[in-house]
Amino acid sequence: MSIQTVARRYATALADVVTARGDARQVQEELSAWEMMMSANPMLMEVFSNPTIPYDQKRKVLTSLIERARLRPTTSNFLQVLLRNQRLTELSEVNRRFAQVLDERSGVVSAEVTTARAVPEEQQEALRSKLSAMTGKQVRLSFTTDEELIGGLVTRIGSTIYDGSVRTQLQQVKERMMGKG
Secondary structure (H helix, E strand, C coil), X not given: CCHHHHHHHHHHHHXXXXXXXXXXXXXXXXXXXXXXXXXXXXXXXXXXXXXXXCHHHHHHHHHHHHHHHCCCHHHHHHHHHHHHCCCHHHHHHHHHHHHHHHHHHHCEXXXXXXXXXXXXXXXXXXXXXXXXXXXXXXXXXXXXXXXXXXXXXXXXXXXXXXXXXXXXXXXXXXHHHCCCC
């Protein structure tokens, strides 16, 4: 089973629990902070991923860190389940999937927009409005730049890509001129 599939299952189960309890965003923040702490500390990742370190020692390390961080019981229990099932090192993928599940349930969709240059705030809002109208959902935008696009933009919403870049348009013209299109 792929990491993405496993992560989605954990994320969905956690979303069921936190939605019922009403502490979804707080748990999401704690798990994100936990992920950053683990990625910033390679030794910690080594401890949790090393199969030669006994489970009890890993559990003691985790318990100690949880006590220091003063995590919510839901977050604490979830981290312990991940450790018990040898999935704690996959927390970043679980967090990513968890955010997606929460967004889906609240009617939010994420859109990744790549442009040749930075986009002014008013154009970002206009794009957000157009994408909201297209999807029928609230849209969370993230922007990156890629000068190779020349102009225009490329938008990814889930697995769908809308490519309105000048680079792609020029490539299509080239292919038509060469008789391939």
